[in-house]
Amino acid sequence: MSAETAASTTSRNWRSLAVTWARRILLAAVLVGAGYYLVTRWDEVWDTLARVPWPAAVLSQLVLILGIASSTLGWQVIVDDLGTKLGPIRGPQIYLVGQLGKYLPGAVWAYVLQMELGKQAGLPRARSFVSSLIQVGVSTVASLLLGVLALPVLLDESPGAIWLYAVLPVGLAALHPRLLTWAVNLVLRILRKAPLAHRLRWATVGKALGYSLFTFTCFGTHLWLLANSLGTPGWGGLLLCTGAVAIGLTAGLFFFILPSGAGVREVVVTAALATSIGPVAAGAYAIASRAMFTAADVVTAGAAALLARGYRGPAKGIPSVRTSE
Secondary structure, three states: OOHHHHHHHHHHHHHHHHHHHHHHHHHHHHHHHHHHHHHHOHHHHHHHHOOOOHHHHHHHHHHHHHHHHHHHHHHHHHHHHHOEEOHHHHHHHHHHHHHHHHHOOOOOHHHHHHHHHHHHOOOOHHHHHHHHHHHHHHHHHHHHHHHOOOHHHHHHHOHHHHHHHHOHHHHHHHOOHHHHHHHHHHHHHHOOOOOOOOOOOHHHHHHHHHHHHHHHHHHHHHHHHHHHOOOOOOOHHHHHHHHHHHHHHHHHHOOOOOHHHOOHHHHHHHHHHHHHHOHHHHHHHHHHHHHHHHHHHHHHHHHHHHHHHOOOOOOEEOOOOOOOO
8 A cells, every 4th residue: 555545544534533523522512402401491390390280291292202203204205305215214313313403502503413414324415404404494384374373462462473474475485396496406506416316296395394284283282281281271272372383483493593492482482372371371381391392302312313223224315316307
């Protein structure tokens, strides 16, 4: 082996080692961030949950986990259509563990973690990034559609919330497969990657939107089960909780500097529920809901990681070249 070849091999080994340790440090920071949130809010959460009957609290947590599972399926539908079949083990690991990155300040860490985990499984970084962007767009449209359920109440408390709906017509138009495919190919061209092998399908966009609507419905039901356990919001509160959580999660996207939009969702949920259960109780349930979200994220990510630990099956990909239709 020549000196030049040896130096090149050594450089690659050091670069690979650096990437591996950077990935480990990022994951550790994410876990610490999520754990810190749970620990620092535990007293407030426990005071609230202590008054909730345990069957309602357990059912609320299970419905929340169901919503997270639905979100995972929505992301995987998009990845599959873009050309990489991840399978039922590797896909949830990449998505759920990567989602823990949102507990770090800034909007990029969840994407970075997903791209690195995906790369290990044979999913190109650009494809992982584009899939996540598409899902964010689809879920934003879904949340705004469901947010209409809570809009009358929210506008009474926060008239400025109407600005969110300025993006809804644009979002609905952008879901057209032809326009969505053009936008994806533009991003891939900027990243100097090959375009999609085919246009995104109506079925893919429809499934992703359906999963997102079901996800937000589960999240709203989770909050309603907590609040309704003391008999205050009633059945009408289910629609209000669903709309409030949907708008709150979308509003949090615009405050990306905060870990997982911390505080933004709580303000929206509190404003929506304050008229029916009072501001103090509404704020307490909003905080309890946030902590339960964090716990569900950690539990689902941990379960997915354990399932994938011994799994060595690679992702099945197809060439990323344009084909005529």
